Amino acid sequence: MIDQPGDLPHVTIRDVAQAAGVSIGTVSKALNGGAIGAETRERIRGVAEALNYRPNAMAQGLHRTRTMTIGLITSDSFGRFTNPIVEALEARLSALGIGVFMCIATDDPEREKAHIRQLLGKRVDGIVVTGRRADKRPPIGPLPRGIPVIYVFAQADDPGAFSLVPDDEGGARAAVAHLAAQGRREIAHVTGPMSFEAVRLRLRGYGQALEAAGLKQRDDFTLPGDWSEAWGREAIARLFAPGRVAPDAIFCGNDQIARGVSDGLRERGLSVPRDVSIVGFDNWDVMVQASRPPLSSVDMNLKAMGHEAGSRLLSAIQGDAQSGVIRMPCTLIVRESSQTQVS
Amino acid sequence: MIDQPGDLPHVTIRDVAQAAGVSIGTVSKALNGGAIGAETRERIRGVAEALNYRPNAMAQGLHRTRTMTIGLITSDSFGRFTNPIVEALEARLSALGIGVFMCIATDDPEREKAHIRQLLGKRVDGIVVTGRRADKRPPIGPLPRGIPVIYVFAQADDPGAFSLVPDDEGGARAAVAHLAAQGRREIAHVTGPMSFEAVRLRLRGYGQALEAAGLKQRDDFTLPGDWSEAWGREAIARLFAPGRVAPDAIFCGNDQIARGVSDGLRERGLSVPRDVSIVGFDNWDVMVQASRPPLSSVDMNLKAMGHEAGSRLLSAIQGDAQSGVIRMPCTLIVRESSQTQVS
């Protein structure tokens, strides 16, 4: 029974008060910046430090209006897209001493409910919901009280909700405008399943950019499929089938497809970017670097989204709730796969 | 000032007691399973449910010895390896109503310290430390009290610490034994930087399996490099340089290298697995599936590690602390890249 965790009691404010020979209230003031003599304050702080005193956040939370904790619910698990978001969000909040409860719902509404119950019990100040794809999802809840919720890389099917998602349309426009600016005239679009809102938005941006560049959009130049490299290779086989107009540039719905496209072209003896320029989407380091040549790609600035989400949640907690969908700008990262003239 | 979050007060146990016309103590018993009449209990539960009562976890934590929260510190950010671990850990613990505080230290000792201060303030029942690679790291701390800490996919430079890491050596042995069992005699090993303990352990397992199979280990068949596909391709150029004994199988230190190796072989006109068998390491879905043919690979069973970490932490919290390094078994997943006879 010796040396068991829990045997050694925590240092309380009472311990500090006793050691410093002052009252509890005085210690509280010394530590939290109340009216107190400078010398006493220093002395008390010294004692607290020496005793390694850590105020009990739960006891504090019982008094204050805020508990300095928030909940982070991810509908799926963490993945390629959520990681950077979560990382930036955590950095933003933990710098302010706000703890982040991690809740993974694995696409199970029951688990999500259980998590929310837990979070409400913990009296979190706010909740961030994030998803594996930015499409609409049922809103969490019902939340009985005025706890702010914000959706990041996810949208709730509720007009009162607030969400932060990438501007897929703008990202696609930038990519295709770039290809057109390089002198490409026959720009195809190989992308993922139409069931994704992102696919539909990127397709729209593609069309807009073509129009802006005065290029015509060919029906058989848009190829929806799945998100895989295999589909990218397959799409090349289709695009370069005999008797068809061959593209001189391909804007891909994600980097995996782009990599498949790149491999497919190389295996047909076509050169990237000389014969065909490629731009991907996601700017996924593993893919863009492993592609030959390195892949131009649209970056969704997920870290910025996570940071912004943190800021928005903070202001919502402070009372100015917001609603609607904010689309955050994407950035085109140009690499060799779409650079016609090498500098 | 209307409709601001926080305006609506939480339902307290007092509210429930009043609504049910009983005392606070009775409500507590009804909800927590004290001695009470079955009928009263049902009635009180009904009221609590109707009022959407959620016990304040902080007020509870003030009484109980345990707060039902733990801290999860990741030295880096979350990534490919930590994600499954964290996911399983969270699932294990949240099922028991234990909240997980997420702390990302981004390799910054100062941030790590700040996180630990915060966690101690929150009175977490335990801490899990995880890393981007399983190598030794400085122990966290100092932790003033008996809070159990366990390292997962990380090791502390402290004999008293407890860590859970994959059995790299065993995984490598399984991979190479499999290749030998397929009749391969000239098995090369293309791997990552020797600075990684995992690289050294996998190399050792490779050697052991060769010896067990009665194969000789050639000096020039072990190629350390970096973890990239580019290195995998480069290694093929070296292994198949004129005038050298060519391998008929290659065990790779990770899946990215394996994929590079696979591409390199194909581009030389060699067939996988007919001419050369390949086994990778990590069983990273993106890589193993995108390789042509699909890649055999060693799975580190990271979810099992996360689950086990949860269980170990729970028992440590209950008092039976452990120390030492536990290496958890890896599993070889065989796919086409190493299957000589197709069934």
Place this chain on the structure above:
DNA sequence: TTGAAAGCGCTAACAA
């Protein structure tokens, strides 16, 4: 400037 004391929401020991 400091101390004393009430109370945050809950549990648990004790009384009735």
Place this chain on the structure above:
DNA sequence: TTGTTAGCGCTTTCAA
């Protein structure tokens, strides 16, 4: 079986 009450560790009046 139910009610009463003393805290858990802290903040925050209010008095001294």
